[in-house]
Amino acid sequence: xxxxxxxxxxxxxxxxxxxxxxxxxxxxxxxxxxxxxxxxxxxxxxxxxxxxxxxxxxxxxxxxxxxxxxxxxxxxxxxxxxxxxxxxxxxxxxxxxxxxxxxxxxxxxxxxxxxxxxxxxxxxxxxxxxxxxxx
Amino acid sequence: xxxxxxxxxxxxxxxxxxxxxxxxxxxxxxxxxxxxxxxxxxxxxxxxxxxxxxxxxxxxxxxxxxxxxxxxxxxxxxxxxxxxxxxxxxxxxxxxxxxxxxxxxxxxxxxxxxxxxxxxxxxxxx
Numbered sequence: 578x579x580x581x582x583x584x585x586x587x588x589x590x591x592x593x594x595x596x597x598x599x600x601x602x603x604x605x606x607x608x609x610x611x612x613x614x615x616x617x618x619x620x621x622x623x624x625x626x627x628x629x630x631x632x633x634x635x636x637x638x639x640x641x642x643x644x645x646x647x648x649x650x651x652x653x654x655x656x657x658x659x660x661x662x663x664x665x666x667x668x669x670x671x672x673x674x675x676x677x678x679x680x681x682x683x684x685x686x687x688x689x690x691x692x693x694x695x696x697x698x699x700x701x702x703x704x705x706x707x708x709x710x711x712x
Numbered sequence: 713x714x715x716x717x718x719x720x721x722x723x724x725x726x727x728x729x730x731x732x733x734x735x736x737x738x739x740x741x742x743x744x745x746x747x748x749x750x751x752x753x754x755x756x757x758x759x760x761x762x763x764x765x766x767x768x769x770x771x772x773x774x775x776x777x778x779x780x781x782x783x784x785x786x787x788x789x790x791x792x793x794x795x796x797x798x799x800x801x802x803x804x805x806x807x808x809x810x811x812x813x814x815x816x817x818x819x820x821x822x823x824x825x826x827x828x829x830x831x832x833x834x835x836x837x838x
Contacts, residue, residue, distance in 0.1 A: 585739040586827060589821040593747050597737050599755070614736045630738045644797075 581619060585657060588617045588643045595648070596639075603650060604654070605639050605701065614638040618679045625675030627653075627682075631697065640699075642683055649704050651681045656698040664693040722784025722807045724758035732759075742767040747816075757812050762819040766825050766834075768793070775836060776830045778819035779804050786815040788822075790830060792837035799838070 579587075595601055596615050605613055614634035620625055620642065629637050631653050642649040656664070664670045671692040673682060686701040688691060693699075728750025738744040745768055750759035760769050761779040763773045777789045785805040789797050803822070823830070 579827070582740045582743060583828075586743075586824040589739065589745060589824045590817065593735065593820050594817065597747065597749055597757075602733065610785060611731055612734045612736070616738060629741065634736070645834075649821070672751050699769060 579616065581622070584619055585617050585622075588619075588641075591607055592617050592641050592643060595707065596641075618642050620680035622640050622679045623675060623681055624673050624677050624682050626694070627679055628697065636697075638686065639702075640679075642679060643707065644680075646707050647705065648707050649687075650702045651683065651686055652700050652702050654700075656693050656696050660693060660698055661696065669693060683702050722811075723783050724752060724756070724812070726752035726754070726756075726758065727753055728758040734778075743827065745820075745827075749819070751825075756809060757816070760816045760819075762816070762823055764775070764823050764830055766831060775827070775834045776823060778803075778823060780812060780815055786819060788819075790833055792834055793812070796837075798834075 590701045592615060596612060596613070602613070614630075614637070616627055616630045616634070616638050627640055636655045638653050640653055661670075669692070671685070671694050673694050683701070686699060687704060689699065691700045729752060733749040733751070735747045736744055737747070737791065743764075746761075746763040748761040748763065749757060752758045755802070759780055761777055761781075763774060764776040766775050767773075771793055773793070774791045778786065779789075780786055784802065786803040788801050788803060790799050790801075792798050804815060804818060806812055
């Protein structure tokens with residue numbers, strides 16, 4: 578039986594093909610940097626796992642869930658102080674338990690679009706079938 | 713081809729521009745892959761590398777590097793736990809730009825299938 582690491586690894590070729598398209602790179606270009614971290618996750622991975630990988634990446638990454646040919650993509654960036662203040666005033670800081678499933682987190686983002694979790698601004702960017710990438 | 717004439721390695725018409733574009737794909741707290749893309753002035757993929765990394769005691773180290781540099785086609789370098797390269801293996805030829813793209817897909821499929829075997833070989837050092 579495949580381990581979780583093996584299952585995540587199996588999604589990487591399709592995600593990497595998508596990620597090298599110009600559209601993807603320009604959508605997620607952070608401050609013109611020529612380096613991106615893309616975190617592939619399984620539906621039942623925990624939000625805590627994703628946030629740990631985000632910490633490893635220095636606070637900015639793209640979260641990608643690929644299941645049955647359907648892609649869900651969210652950008653994760655550090656929430657600014659101003660964003661934190663506004664979210665707190667509007668009671669919009671989302672309490673997400675680190676053990677909650679990442680697919681449920683995507684479901685939530687699908688409803689609200691953008692959320693502040695801890696000190697992270699999460700935004701659903703794309704949701705749909707895995708596009709074919711012209712070679 | 714004339715038997716006396718040595719086969720010339722394929723090379724891109726233009727070299728990739730610097731710096732290369734790099735994307736990192738962590739699959740656990742201790743394993744990640746890096747996709748490095750070298751594109752020429754026209755945006756064509758001219759060279760690439762796929763690097764398998766592992767974290768040992770908070771340090772990331774190379775396990776395997778798949779690339780097409782030096783006109784050698786797709787090949788893989790394997791590194792031991794001290795970071796020393798101990799073998800290089802040819803995998804498939806590259807003779808055109810389409811082969812460059814297809815070779816990158818091939819390397820990604822291969823590294824994500826063989827990453828544990830690569831780690832075991834890295835531990836053994838042969």
